[in-house]
Amino acid sequence: xxxxxxxxxxxxxVTDIRQDTPxxxxxxVNAIQPDGTASGKVFEHMPGQCAxxxxxxxxxxxxxxxxxxxxxxxxxxxxxxxxxxxxxxHAMEVGQQITIRGPYxxxxxxxxxxxxxxxxxxxxxxxxxxxxSVINYVRDNRENYGDVQIIYGSRSKxxxxxYQEIINEWEADxxxxxxxTIDREQEGWDGHVGFVPNYVKELNPSLSKTVLICGPPIMxxxxxxxxxELGFTExxxxxxxxxxxxxxxxxxxxxxxxxxYVCKDGPVFRFDQLDELPDEY
Amino acid sequence: xxxxxxxxxxxxxxxxxxxxxxxxxxxREDGASEYKKYEDGMKLSGNLNTLRxxxxxxxxQTENLADFKMEGKKIEVIxxxxxxxxxxxxxxxxxxxxxxxxxxxxxxxxxxxxxYKNRRDHGTIVTMACTKPAExxxxxxxxxxxxxxxxxxxxxxxxxxxxxxxNTEKGQAFVDSxxxxxxxxxxxxxxxxxxxxxxxxxxxxxxxxxxEAFGGDKLMEHFKSEKWAELSESCLGCGTCTFVCPxxxxxxxxxxxxxxxxxxxxxWDSCMxxxxxxxxxxxxxNSQLERFRQRFMHKLVYFPSNNNGEFGCVGCxxxxxxxxxxxxxxxVMKALEVK
Ligand SMILES: Cc1cc2nc3c(=O)[nH]c(=O)nc-3n(C[C@H](O)[C@H](O)[C@H](O)COP(=O)(O)OP(=O)(O)OC[C@H]3O[C@@H](n4cnc5c(N)ncnc54)[C@H](O)[C@@H]3O)c2cc1C
Ligand code: SF4
Ligand code: SF4
Ligand code: FES
Numbered sequence: 300x301x302x303x304x305x306x307x308x309x310x311x312x313v314t315d316i317r318q319d320t321p322x323x324x325x326x327x328v329n330a331i332q333p334d335g336t337a338s339g340k341v342f343e344h345m346p347g348q349c350a351x352x353x354x355x356x357x358x359x360x361x362x363x364x365x366x367x368x369x370x371x372x373x374x375x376x377x378x379x380x381x382x383x384x385x386x387x388x389h390a391m392e393v394g395q396q397i398t399i400r401g402p403y404x405x406x407x408x409x410x411x412x413x414x415x416x417x418x419x420x421x422x423x424x425x426x427x428x429x430x431x432s433v434i435n436y437v438r439d440n441r442e443n444y445g446d447v448q449i450i451y452g453s454r455s456k457x458x459x460x461x462y463q464e465i466i467n468e469w470e471a472d473x474x475x476x477x478x479x480t481i482d483r484e485q486e487g488w489d490g491h492v493g494f495v496p497n498y499v500k501e502l503n504p505s506l507s508k509t510v511l512i513c514g515p516p517i518m519x520x521x522x523x524x525x526x527x528e529l530g531f532t533e534x535x536x537x538x539x540x541x542x543x544x545x546x547x548x549x550x551x552x553x554x555x556x557x558x559x560y561v562c563k564d565g566p567v568f569r570f571d572q573l574d575e576l577p578d579e580y
Numbered sequence: 581x582x583x584x585x586x587x588x589x590x591x592x593x594x595x596x597x598x599x600x601x602x603x604x605x606x607x608r609e610d611g612a613s614e615y616k617k618y619e620d621g622m623k624l625s626g627n628l629n630t631l632r633x634x635x636x637x638x639x640x641q642t643e644n645l646a647d648f649k650m651e652g653k654k655i656e657v658i659x660x661x662x663x664x665x666x667x668x669x670x671x672x673x674x675x676x677x678x679x680x681x682x683x684x685x686x687x688x689x690x691x692x693x694x695x696y697k698n699r700r701d702h703g704t705i706v707t708m709a710c711t712k713p714a715e716x717x718x719x720x721x722x723x724x725x726x727x728x729x730x731x732x733x734x735x736x737x738x739x740x741x742x743x744x745x746x747n748t749e750k751g752q753a754f755v756d757s758x759x760x761x762x763x764x765x766x767x768x769x770x771x772x773x774x775x776x777x778x779x780x781x782x783x784x785x786x787x788x789x790x791x792e793a794f795g796g797d798k799l800m801e802h803f804k805s806e807k808w809a810e811l812s813e814s815c816l817g818c819g820t821c822t823f824v825c826p827x828x829x830x831x832x833x834x835x836x837x838x839x840x841x842x843x844x845x846x847x848w849d850s851c852m853x854x855x856x857x858x859x860x861x862x863x864x865x866n867s868q869l870e871r872f873r874q875r876f877m878h879k880l881v882y883f884p885s886n887n888n889g890e891f892g893c894v895g896c897x898x899x900x901x902x903x904x905x906x907x908x909x910x911x912v913m914k915a916l917e918v919k
Contacts, residue, residue, distance in 0.1 A: 304694040306833075306846075307646050310655055355648035355655060355842040356835045381860045396655040398648070516861065542864065543857045545833050545849075550686055550693060552830035552851060552878070557799055558885040577803045579864050579874075 305548055308353065308398035312337045313391055314373065320458045323425055324389055325365065325377045328399065340374050341399050346409055346432040347539060347567045350401030351547050352376065358384040361544045361562070364402065365428040367435035377428040377460055403547040404566050407433050407511060407537060409440075416509040417445035421522055423495050423514025424453050427460045429539050429566075430513050434469070441474060448504060452480040452495040456488045478502060496521035503529060510536040516580075523570060533570035540565050540573075540580055556580050582755065583741040583765035592761050593618050593670075599757065601667040603637060605630045615669070624671065628708055633826035633896065634672045635679060638699045639687070641823075641848050645695070645833065648842040658841075661694065664702040668754065671708045674729035675719040675894040679826035680705065681730075682894070685887050686829050695846075704754050707731030711777050716897030718786035718910065724894060726781065727774040738770040786895075786910060793917035796885025803877060807915045812872035814905045819850035821899035821908070822875065827892050830856075851875050876912045 314337050315327035329337040344350075344364050353359035366375035380389045388397075407413060407429075418437060422430045437444050449469060453459045459479065470477045480491040480498045491498060495518055504510075510526060512519055519538055526536060542554040542561045549563035557576040559565065573580075584592055596602045602618040605625040613625035615634065647658040680700075687696035707729035710717075719726055728734070732751030736743045744762060746752040755762070781787065794802070822828040832849040835842050849856060851874045857864050865871045883892030893909055900908040 304661070305691045306693075306695075307659055308657060310657060353835075355650060355844065356837045358835065359833060392653070395653045398655060398657065541859070543859050545831070548691055549689075550829070551832070551849070553849075553857065555874075555878075555882065557803070557877075558796060558882040575800075577800070579870065 305400060306546070308351070308400040309341050310396050311341045311374070311399040313393055313395045313397065316391065316393055319377060319460045319462070320453070322380045323377055323458075323460050324380075325375055325461070326388070326391070328374045328376065328397070331396075338372075340371070342402060344368055344374075344402035345406035346436045347406040347429055348402040348404050349429075349547070349566065350374075350376070350399050350403065351544075352384075352388070353398045354384065354387050355398060357387045359398075359545075360384045361403070361547060363429040363432065363539070363566075365431045367432050367439060369436055369439040377425060377431075379425045401547070403562055405564065407567050409433060409436055413509060414443055415445065417505065417507050418447050419504050419508040419510045420447075420449045420451075421495060421499060421510060421512045421514075422449070422451045423518040424458060425460060426512075426514030426518070427451060428513075430511055431461060431464075433511060438469075438472065438475070446476070446505075446508070447474065448476040448478070448508070450478045450480070450495065450499055450502065452482070452498065454482050455485050456481055494518075494521075496525045500525045500529065506530050508535070512536065512538045533574060536570045537567060538570065538573075539567050542580060581743045581745060581765060581767050581770075582759070582762040583743045584762055585741050586737065586739070588761065589624060589742060590621075592758060593622070593624075594620065595758055595761060596668055596670075599666075601665065602670060603634075603667065604670045618670075627712075628671050628673045628710065629714055629897070630676075632824060633676045633679065633898070634669045634705065635676075635683065635826045637667065637669055637703060638680070639683060639696055639829065643695060643846050645844045645846050648835075648844065650842065661698070664698045666702050666704070668704045668706060670706045671735075672705050672729070672731055673710055673719075673896070674707060674724050674726040675717070675722075675896040676826050677705060677707045677729050677731040678719070678722070678724050678894045679896075682827045682883070682887075682890065682892055683829060685890070704733065704750050705731040706733045706735060706751075706754070709734070709736040709774070709777070711737065711773060713777065713780055713784055714897060715785055716900040717781075717784060718789050718895035718897065720781055720787065721789045721791055721895050722891055722893065727777050736770050736774070738767075738773045740769065741765050743767065743770055789910060789913060790917070791880075791891060791913075794880040794884070794891070794913070795889055796881060799877075799881050799885065802881055802916055803873070805916055808869050808873045811907065811912055811915055812869045815852070815868050815872050815907055816904060817852050817854060817868050817871065818904060819852045820902050820904065822850040822852055823848060824898040824902050826896055826898070827879070827894060851878070876909060879909065880913065880916075 311328040314329045317325045330339045330341045362376045365377045540561045544554045545551040547562045549560040554561040597618045603615045605613045606616045607625045612631045613627040649656040687693040710726035732748045734745045746755045830849045879892035
């Protein structure tokens with residue numbers, strides 16, 4: 300019999316929990332070493348790939364690995380509370396063990412198509428989670444990429460995930476342009492106010508850029524339409540898809556869009572690839 | 581060719597069952613035929629069109645994937661997998677045998693599903709050529725010859741004797757293990773039987789059904805067809821068609837707390853069910869039309885697209901005879917092939 304089966308998970312331990320927004324927490328996860336101590340990663344991954352996390356008895360769910368592969372110390376997951384498993388995860392304390400299997404899916408083509416390109420990241424809400432992995436990967440391999448611009452928006456200032464990292468590290472980085480926006484005016488916020496798709500149009504980014512968008516489906520839809528108005532083509536815009544998943548390896552039949560399984564052939568797609576598929580997502 | 585006389589088939593079953601678990605199709609009281617574990621005196625059904633297919637022995641309706649022990653903040657994963665015991669499934673029809681080619685493409689492709697592979701490694705499939713094709717049969721549409729079945733061992737009956745031919749190493753080992761009961765036989769009558777079956781096949785109501793209008797290159801054309809509305813109109817979403825289908829492979833993973841640890845199970849699921857794709861921000865297939873379309877698009881378009889043109893149906897006819905509203909893949913094919 301095969302010694303390993305991807306459906307049998309590894310154990311990870313939660314070593315840090317950060318309350319990012321009222322409904323998003325970021326969990327640091329480490330592997331358990333043979334001597335019982337917690338350190339390092341459970342497995343390696345590429346930016347955009349995901350993992351199946353579970354609390355046995357509660358359920359299993361797919362989450363983007365939000366930490367960069369260049370981080371050798373730990374893995375991170377930003378998780379929005381929205382149901383049974385995610386509520387359970389939010390109730391965890393440091394030291395709690397979870398099961399973890401992966402890495403699953405394809406990744407943003409950071410070593411191929413994106414190499415040498417000017418990059419524009421556009422994120423809405425929890426959609427920052429998969430992009431954060433790419434952003435930090437690019438920062439750690441800065442010489443391989445051109446201009447980097449990040450446009451990120453949320454409902455309010457409190458809903459911006461990873462706000463501390465954004466202002467302390469990304470905004471402080473002279474090689475990165477960061478544009479934040481929130482949906483409505485708010486006390487203590489002197490930045491931009493307005494929805495992401497409109498802000499993108501206002502900023503009128505250069506057509507030389509390759510775009511990576513993640514966020515709620517409605518935001519993606521309007522942002523893509525706006526980019527097209529500005530003259531961007533679908534071949535220069537990437538996104539990630541989110542469908543219900545169980546196996547994560549293209550066998551349980553749950554997450555297909557046409558003949559593609561999002562868990563295996565995705566979650567990263569270029570918009571021209573989605574054009575060839577039914578709009579069942 | 582090696583054979584055994586029909587009268588001595590019970591002896592053969594007994595000999596097999598002494599060494600490993602044997603499943604044969606046998607008649608139920610209500611007349612349907614069903615696979616059962618062989619016990620002394622059990623009679624082989626004359627009807628190989630079993631209610632449920634041999635898929636069940638390799639991909640069971642529910643199975644335990646792993647166990648977990650939870651203690652405080654600690655979790656222990658218990659690998660419950662054990663090497664399967666050898667078993668034989670006897671009397672598998674040619675169509676049902678072909679379903680394993682399809683299931684293998686799913687479960688044995690990287691990453692290999694060790695649960696399925698374990699049973700494939702230990703199960704011997706003994707097929708039986710059809711002599712009485714049913715009106716619901718259309719295996720020939722998918723290039724299957726019911727008189728020349730695949731499987732580890734192929735068998736044929738000419739009414740007097742049953743003939744055996746090993747197709748694989750495992751099959752040869754099986755034939756060798758019962759060779760004491762087999763003798764050399766003349767196939768003249770068998771050749772006549774095969775010819776007769778072929779003649780019946782040619783006259784079946786679905787003999788001319790073609791796959792020409794289907795395949796991976798017809799994706800958008802069929803997806804956008806207006807025929808789905810009428811085809812799916814009365815579908816109850818009961819999932820019967822998916823459960824009896826020898827090639828349907830969708831599954832769910834669920835945990836169960838026994839009070840003394842957690843058991844993780846895999847169980848069959850159905851794309852016909854409304855919660856199959858339900859997510860926090862909505863459902864991508866909200867209507868039965870979309871779910872119905874998914875089932876047939878998968879078999880006729882998506883699967884061939886990903887598997888060098890191989891279709892995800894073997895023409896066994898189960899979904900035709902079991903659907904409560906008499907909807908089925910044949911009606912779908914006939915409707916969609918007309919532009
Ligand atoms: C590729 C991928 C990457 C993802 N990355 C992240 C991430 O980085 N951060 C994050 O917070 N969330 C992410 N999600 C969503 C996350 O998987 C679900 O929110 C989570 O599984 C819901 O579990 P739950 O038990 O709390 O919800 P449930 O109690 O199961 O149900 C709440 C709702 O969520 C739906 N749901 C169940 N499973 C999924 C699922 N796998 N995907 C979507 N909806 C589901 C249920 O049908 C229900 O409507 C991702 C999903 C996918 C497919
Ligand atoms: S779709 Fe119907 S005819 Fe085809 S293999 Fe499945 S049950 Fe048999
Ligand atoms: S097609 Fe028939 S068997 Fe299949 S779900 Fe619909 S009603 Fe049930
Ligand atoms: S999650 Fe099972 S096929 Fe994608």
